[in-house]
Amino acid sequence: MKKQIALSLPILSGLLLSACGENDDTINFGTQQYTDPKILAHIVEGIVEDRTEYNVEITKDINASPQVITSLEQGEFDIATLYSGEVYNNHFDGVEFTTDAEETFRQAQEGFEEHFNFTWYDKIGYTNNYVLAVNENVANEHNPEQIEDLEAYADQLNLGTDNTWLEREGDGYRDFQETYDFSFNDERGMNVRLMYEAVENDELDVVTGHSVDPQIIELNMKTLEDNKDFFPSFEGAFVANNDMVEEYPEVDEILQELQDSIDTETMTELIYEVDLEGRSEEEVAYEWLEKNGWLD
Template identity: 35%
Template sequence: MKIFKRLLLTITAALMLVSLAACGQAADEPVKIGHKNFTEQRILGQMFAELIESKTDLTAEVTEFGGTNIVFEALKSNEVNIYPEYTGTAYGSILNQTELNDPQEVYDYVKNTYKEEFNIEWGIPMGFNNTYTFAVRPEIAEEYNLKTFSDLSGVASELRLVAAIEFLERADGLPGVQQTYGGFEFKQITPMDPGLRYAAIDQKESDVMDAFSTDGKLIEFGLVVLEDDKQFFPPYYAAPLLNGEFSEAHPEVAELLLTLADQISDEEMQQMNYEVDNLGTNEREVAKKFLQSKGLID
């Protein structure tokens, strides 16, 4: 994301001043990369590993963890050196905060707090924002000229919504959207298991659905994603997290991961998820192809 780029030169310069002789893990010990147990995280973990092994003399070891709290504790203890995390997850789930939703403010808050409380370094976000959104079929977007949530709020009474039950009940789901935007009183609302929503909208049993913005199924079903123009939903920008001791011992790795800053768009992350989930491509192969397409590895 462009607003994070201004941090890049400052952080790079600071990293160059850190001694390569700093204490830390042995030179022949692999870089330990963690990730959570879903496709997007698996791709990012392999992306970190591919980048490190292609651009340094280090090897990488990638381990999957069950969820946020487990991999976070592993990072704090340096059992894991690096893992990809989302700003909104850190802000809400780890730090239990709810007040901010501006992307830069949330990033600054988690970056400073993680450093002070946990000695964990945040890299610069990689560009994509995996947050809640609304999606519609292309013909609905064209008929009603839908590009943003504000556009949708004005015509919701003519459209049918299918959504996960949790989204319909949570304060940071539909109730909060209605309060922030006004309107959003749909003609019909159908609660549904998350796994069935895409089939329902594809079969024209509904017109609008809740979704995660980088879900590969958005590509599979050819849906149009609407813009949260009032930034109601928390930002979930993904960035590399590094254990502070590891970062001090290996500034070359911390600097290398900065090359991922603002490199991955929502659409590109969607495409990578789609290739793994729908085409059956190996996560490492998808990650390597993407890095090559950006000129980050040979």
Template identity: 25%
Template sequence: MIKLKQRYQQWGRTVKFSVLSALLLTSVTVHAAPLVLASKNFTEQHILSAITVQYLATKGIDVTPKTDLASTIIRNAMLNKQVDIAWEYTGTSLIVYNHIHESMSSEETYNTVKKLDAKQGIVWLEPAKMNNTYAFAMQRTRAEKENISTLSQLVDRITQIQKTDAKHNWMVAFDPEFVNRSDGLKPMQDTYQLNLERPQIRQMDPGLVYNAIRDGFVDAGLIYTTDGRVNGFDLKVLEDDKGFFPSYAVTPTVRAEVLNAKPELAEALNTLSRLLDNDVISALNAKVDIEHQSAERVATQFLKDNGLL
């Protein structure tokens, strides 16, 4: 009877040890799981992703990049804890995610989205001193010949051609996301009274818009103001004279749960954010889009140039 009791006690200790070991292994596995960094489908985001992955690796933080995702997919993935980090734009969060269409300064926009997204468990760190907002652009020589320097003047010219020479209607390039966004084509058309027939709206990958403008495939197109091809292709950026496009300051965002577990992430990501402005990111974009370097190579050189590698 005593031996039987001893066997039960030994069995109980073995079970407890096995359960404890399993819990410890599970804890280590969860802790060691790489963070997921999501990025969108254009050059700037590819570069930011590569910079982040390489720099965080020097801090002992393993990151798995997920690239070429739509904004809304990234947002939903963060809310569902499938994505941990993303370089997001203040204007996108304000209008697309939080459905606020009130005109605000860049500082007001940042403070508003930071407060609202905190309720969703998403932390906005320090914004970079860059504003990658939308704009319309044309070939510089074409814009000067047509005497077009503002978006209103472009709309007037498009309307005039529609009325006087419809067979030669002007074509305008857009990326599909902008066409379908709540802060995109439809409200922009309402603001500027821009009426476009369906054949005039040429949807294409955002990276192809610049080539389409340069090569005369379209007469004008929607571009990102920090893209390196704006200067590289000598494009004329038209003034948003009615102030339709909001501020789009790129900012590292992190799930609060992840930041609580890895508080060192904040300073690491803020270090990168402080190095970015419009001139810096435009030059980096140009290295990829015009010089055809890989985003990874550009990221490595950027980090070396700033003493971070």
């Protein structure tokens, strides 16, 4: 009898560990290559793991927002950060293009709920619009003020951009060429950090940056007026598949609390700490949480 008990102990231990694993619920957060959704993922991670029994697993550097959306739809991700202007990327019909920020956000919120069964939460509070910026040499030599000013010498300029913009329909590079009626000498899709490193090394003349990018200021780049109103508004928001919303009401409540919590200036400062000071997204996120009283 004693021998049988001894043999059963490892098995019993394994069963107990297995049972613990089954109760260890995990929330999956997917992010694009940008720094801001990575910071936000760790902010959500910090609050969820502080207040609940759940763990948060973060998958970073998804190539483009459409892939994030597919993973949300298939249940591979529970939460992501998306931008209102994503509504113009041909995910569903019936969308009317406008540069009005409120209308863009409304169409995104209602459209993704109807067609994808997502909850598109209210705004986090910051805007991450596309901007066209030229390096210091181009700014000094040509002094462009508007995007259309580049037309006369665009065939001499090399463009750097994120992979998403090259692939986007409606407000991506293909439609940009039609709207402004010019093309650049070369266009390269790359990681945002590598893009700004290429600017610093004089390998790129112009980039599609984002309004929260601190590198634009750090590298003395000049942003140009979008005089043909090509770029829509990109206001950040958390998005979750509704299975997660229904199954984890505590997480849903946390995402609602984070609405209107980070403005554009604050997000730019957080990104500066990561991209230019070399700190990790996790460290910066948890510092913000501690400083602003989010953790118990």
